[in-house]
Amino acid sequence: MPTTRSGTAIEAVNLGKTYGRGEKAVRALNGVSFAVPTGVVFGLLGPNGAGKSTAVRILSTLSKPDSGTATVAGFDVRRDPARARRAIGYVSQKPAFDPMATGRENLVLSGRVYGLSRRDARERARELLTRFGLGDAADRLAGKWSGGMQRKLDVAMGLVHRPRVLFLDEPTTGLDPEARAGLWAEIDRLAADDGLTVLLTTHYLEEADRLAARLVIVDAGRVVAEGSPEQLKNELHGDSVQVELAAGDAGDARHRARHAVGAVPGVADVTVDGGVLRARVGNGAAALPGVLAALDAAGVVPTAITMARPSLDDVYLRHAGRAFREADRTEGVLV
Amino acid sequence: MTTFATHTGLLTLRSLRTLSRQPAYLLFTLVQPMVWLLLFGQLFSKVAELPGFGVDSYLEYLTPGVIVMTAMMSAGWSGTTFVDDAERGVLDRNVTSPLSRGSLVTGSLVHQGIVTVIQSLIVFGVGLLAGARYAGGVTGVLAVLVCTVLLAVVFAALSDALALLTRQREALIGVSQFLTLPLAFLSSVMMAPALLPGWVADVARFNPVDWAAVASREALTADPDWGVVAWRAGLLLALAALLGWLATRAFRSYQRSI
Structure with missing residues (x-):
């Protein structure tokens, strides 16, 4: 039974999945549940290895869960995968276009696979090429395109059959900042103009914050937080303070700084990570003089102090109990 | 069924288009047969004079065998497409689409069949230029093409199955190194059946390469x-059908593994 415009586009209930057996078994999903309302961009945020891709693979009918159920666009992905497939578009982490075919040929073949006539497939390909600004390169081999254009082609191929739900698995990984911004603009438009439901996995906190109307944070195979980015940040109450300590300061100075700042009234959750001290304060402007005085009294000279509204990084830290950058095992991915 | 046929057609055309953009690839697969036909054939031309060999021209004897060998060796690499597609996201995307599952394997086999026809005709042509004559005429040549395509399907299906099960290029190198050349020597491709050592003749009876070579030479008389x-x-x-079925099973196993 397909969902209505205002219904639930994706529902995952208690999904579990283990890869391998015996000692080598890896529990990729450990009872993940969430619901995605129709017509929004929904973020699945977490570090590498958290289970995001596994969840998307199950929801897109690629793999089967060991336990739990999932419906996409009203179709049970286990019992009715054939109908679910017609309702979804899947854009995998890895490029999925044929590099030896032109952009247009890739799109036409996709359309034909979904049952469009040759004429309709060509028309739809033309539409998508124009929409994604790929018209000029359309008849060159896709393998020779830039990374950003190739990624857009992957997304366009996922849209050929006008799906109701689009899965984007790490869509901007490996793109340069300009190409990333371009793709973000396209993803924004998908939900706004087409009423499409987009499930986006990402390990870029900034990306989830920028694109997702709602999100779940996944860590080690389970959902640790759920809500809109604003809600999640508001739950933290107050602002976050970051103090950069002088590079020369040894562990001892960091230790003193941590204790001194922790003793200031209204300051909570003090952590020191490398040369950076982070803390939560109720009201940043009011607490700042006290923090500075405490550092001064402890004999620690900060090189910089920044104050910010809480970020999803802070949300992650709070719920997963560790900083996102530590949890993420790939180098240089933190925004 | 119509979806299956349409999708098989679409995938076959995709592979042929790729091939047409890399014609050098087809030429590479023809280097070896030229060596067999023009160098090996010349070097061993006196073999035909052995008592009991039973033919006048070794080149004429060798040509259908080389056609069969070429088909087998080239088809052994068929699975490369699946390894590449699995490494990229192509296979995953295909699996999340309504693409007919069977058509992925059939498309690959039909493509290999067409490639085999092209290769075979080229080898036939070179043999003709070098002086071989095909007494069986057009009917004989067509019969050779049928047998050769069937043999190509056997090896392409084997290669596809291994590619889907292992997703390693090394497995396919294994097929070409450990299987194809020994099978060619354990047959009557290069030596008349009557002159094969007894044990080789025994093995050859169960060797699909020999089936194709014997049938092809017979059809050209x-x-x-x-x-x-x-x-x-x-x-x-029968063997092609069996291995085609196995390749389809291998595809199911790939799906379960992801």
Whole structure:
């Protein structure tokens, strides 16, 4: 039974999945549940290895869960995968276009696979090429395109059959900042103009914050937080303070700084990570003089102090109990 | 069924388009047969004079064998497409689409069949230029193409199955190194059946390469014994069907593994 415009586009209930057996078994999903309302961009945020891709693979009918159920666009992905497939578009982490075919040929073949006539497939390909600004390169081999254009082609191929739900698995990984911004603009438009439901996995906190109307944070195979980015940040109450300590300061100075700042009234959750001290304060402007005085009294000279509204990084830290950058095992991915 | 046929057609055309953009690839697969035909054939031309060999021209004897060998060796690499597609996201995307599952394997086999016809005709042509004559005429040549395509399907299906099960190029290198050349020598491709050592003749009876070679040579004689051809072609067809089915099973196993 397909969902209505205002219904639930994706529902995952208690999904579990283990890869391998015996000692080598890896529990990729450990009872993940969430619901995605129709017509929004929904973020699945977490570090590498958290289970995001596994969840998307199950929801897109690629793999089967060991336990739990999932419906996409009203179709049970286990019992009715054939109908679910017609309702979804899947854009995998890895490029999925044929590099030896032109952009247009890739799109036409996709359309034909979904049952469009040759004429309709060509028309739809033309539409998508124009929409994604790929018209000029359309008849060159896709393998020779830039990374950003190739990624857009992957997304366009996922849209050929006008799906109701689009899965984007790490869509901007490996793109340069300009190409990333371009793709973000396209993803924004998908939900706004087409009423499409987009499930986006990402390990870029900034990306989830920028694109997702709602999100779940996944860590080690389970959902640790759920809500809109604003809600999640508001739950933290107050602002976050970051103090950069002088590079020369040894562990001892960091230790003193941590204790001194922790003793200031209204300051909570003090952590020191490398040369950076982070803390939560109720009201940043009011607490700042006290923090500075405490550092001064402890004999620690900060090189910089920044104050910010809480970020999803802070949300992650709070719920997963560790900083996102530590949890993420790939180098240089933190925004 | 119509979806299956349409999708098989679409995938076959995709592969042929790729091939047409890399014609050098087809030429590479023809280097070896030229060596066999023009160098090996010349070097061993006196073999035909051995008592009991039973033909006048070694080149004429060798040509159908080289055609069969070329088909087998080239088809052994068929699975490369699946390894590449699995490494990229192509296979995953295909699996999340309504693409007919069977058509992925059939598309690959049909493509390999077409490539085999092109390769075979080229080798036939070179043999002709070098002086070989095909007494069986057009009918004989067509029969050779049928047997050769069936043999190509056997090896392409084997290669596809291994590619889907292992997703390693090394497995396919294994097929070409450990299987194809020994199978060519354990057959009557290069030496008349009557002169094969006893144990090789025994092994050859179970060797699909020999089935294809015997049937092809028979079909090219002036007065073929069609029973000999049909029997071997039937065996090849049965084996091709079996391995085609196995490749489809391998695809299911790939799906379960992801």
